[in-house]
Amino acid sequence: MIEDITPKTVGARIKYLREKKGESQEILGKAIGLSQNSISKLEKGETQLTLENQYSLVKHFNVSHDYLISGKNENSLLVLLEKYISMNYSPIFEGDLTFYCPILKIDKILFNYLIRTARAKQDNYIPDDIKRTWIEREIDAFYESNEKNQFTEFESVIPIPQRLISPDKNKENWKQADLLREINKELLNCLNANNTR
Known part of the structure; x- marks a missing residue:
């Protein structure tokens, strides 16, 4: 079965991570160099995630690229380190x-x-x-x-x-x-x- 990897599901994950960190769209935007409007569009799945933005988000939230895109291995960095x-x-x-x-x-x-x-x-x-x-x-x-x-x-x-x-x-x-x-x-x-x- 093909995984559900769409701009909308990736956007929902970005929103989840942002809210989990207690940040507004404006604060997240400033942290990764985007406007509040761009963050809103990413979260709604109205725009595709660029590689540069993906890298910035992964670094900002300290999650893996896999998790950001597919939702798998949320704590993969810790799991990897513990190996x-x-x-x-x-x-x-x-x-x-x-x-x-x-x-x-x-x-x-x-x-x-x-x-x-x-x-x-x-x-x-x-x-x-x-x-x-x-x-x-x-x-x-x-x-x-x-x-x-x-x-x-x-x-x-x-x-x-x-x-x-x-x-x-x-x-x-x-x-x-x-x-x-x-x-x-x-x-x-x-x-x-x-x-x-």
Whole structure:
């Protein structure tokens, strides 16, 4: 069966998203560079959606192109992100004390892509055109690997605050034990802050 994709159904979805966000036609128009009258015509299905306007609406409402046009996968961005990244809390024991450490799980293919492109961006010894080519190849490799991705292999990382990664001048020469102690203190502080809310 052919999906019901007409200017009228797309317009109804635009109206729904606008009202859900609590915006008037005028506010939406200003946000995406159209007049209130143009928004009204889009919502009534009296005019077709251009690619430029579709892109602006998708970005403004933070929905997928699929959802805007067909009404499917309203939260597809979140669903997609959750395939690649998730977080859970794992208990860590220190004597009688138990606290929960956030563990970020990142899909291995995405993790490898992020590592390689970060390396390419940080390499100051290669010319920009070679750097761009390197990054383009990593992007191609990511999409190629992702075609067969079963989302079964993950890398786990413990997110830590930036201030622990780049200590102040008094902590220039941290040893690993010092860093672990500071991370532990920071995690306990976060846990205590979360428990008092």
